[in-house]
Amino acid sequence: TIRDSGDALLTIINDILDFSKIEAGRMEIERHPFDLRECVESALDLIAARAAEKQLDIAYVFDGEVPAAIEGDVTRLRQILLNLLSNAVKFTEAGEVVLTVSAVGDEQTEGGAHLQFAVRDTGIGLTEEGKSRLFQKFSQADSSTTRKYGGTGLGLAISKLLTELMGGTMWVSSAGPGQGSTFHFTIEAKPAELPAGAKREFIGEQPALKGRRILVVDDNATNRRILALQSAKWGLVVKDSADPLQVPAMLAAEPFDLAILDMHMPGLDGAELAHAIRAAGHTLPLVLFSSLGRREVPGGLFAAVLAKPLRQSQLFDTLVGLLAHEAAPQPAAAPPKSKIDSRMAERHPLRILLAEDNVVNQKLALRLLSQMGYRADVASNGIEAVESVARQRYDVVLMDVQMPEMDGLEATRRIIANGQPGAIRPRIVAMTANAMAGDRDECLAAGMDDYVTKPIRVEALVDALMQATARSAA
């Protein structure tokens, strides 16, 4: 198609420009602190779809003590990773692509602190001759490769030069044709402070997870290793199995708090295994690990889904969401009792619609609102919510996510779809009892503006309402 040819041409031009720049000594390498995990995960995200299409497992591992942030050029590092990862996916028909990051040396060692990256695939592999031609410009390992797989043959040459500019080297190893390859490279990597606004750190034992027992079932050894390693670091007790058929016996022999099941396994797939587990009477929460993410989940079996490539933050949120004891909201040591400001509605008037089916929740929300001086209208399900918004102007809709007939997510989508161009729609605030990142992402993806978690805290409700502004008459 025209777009594909255009993209291909653009890639060729960019590659040639990059290469000339490097050769002419005009390529500038930046030195700023950046979040290493973020860089790696974003590179993986870019190849995830293609890998899923080919049913390849993709994953990454931080091996040993790897700094959370380093000083360097995040864009160029991502470029190198992307080059190696997309090649690996391109030249692999079955199996996996795994990126491993490890720290080499430190400021005291000669050569200083470096990071080593390795992209290993189970693809077509390389001959000795192929290896030697690989990094030469405009060449690929085998001339027939170009016809079959495309590409300029420049990407690797550029990547190699970039690693050298970053104080490292690149090399390849392969046991031979058909036996996959591993591309290695090193770069200088002075540890740095995480930049401001960086993501949460999930380092070390987590009190919320300590001692909880989980079972990991996946025929892929790398996935088992990654899940087990990371979970163990957080203080969980992890058992694993490559064989789904062994699982019911394992569950019968010892108690487990949760099980993670890969979807695609020989013999018995993740969903079939889940059925078998339930049939045997086990009630522990089950998590599906799948390349296709939520799309593959059969109803009712799984409490959560983990998508591939696995993101550390997603694993963390899922485990905490399912395993940490849900305490009733505890008042902190001695907080000032928040007296509700009864004049809030006067100072900050809003027309509010409350969409909530549960009677107790409805009454409580209305009570808190009335204590602030607000009188809200009520809808008992998503359909009523959509109709109410169509009938009158509201500034805010407090939208419960779980409702019968039509849930809050669908109602939000309809409200947005029904909106007239130019008209200002109400601010939609999700009320959700689930704190898992995936659920919040779902709310945001449906178009919601904000969320408060249930049980509702007065402070959270006040904050959410203060963010809303009165919509001027359409």
Place this chain on the structure above:
Amino acid sequence: MSEPVIDEATFRELQETAGAEFVAELVDTFVEEAPGMLAALRQARATGDADAFRRAAHSLKSNSLTFGATALAAAARALELGGISSDAAVDGLQSAYDAAAQRLKELRDAA
């Protein structure tokens, strides 16, 4: 499980925020609505409706947390996450509810 039937600090905070008289009414509402949720849960189990089962467990959990009924909330949560469950599990939920309702009424009347 060593969860208290009602976490009294939570209950008191609810009373302080929304008013003791209002909370007394809210307890009445809960006690009126909960049997219906339990029945819906049993019905869903009988017909094998996993979604309805989960929703009923979720609603019970949500309301229990509001009042600080931690043992009931934990039981409901286990069913919500575990999916359609055995007789014993549902009976366990019923007992947890009975204990919570009993204690809530006592707290309501004592206010």
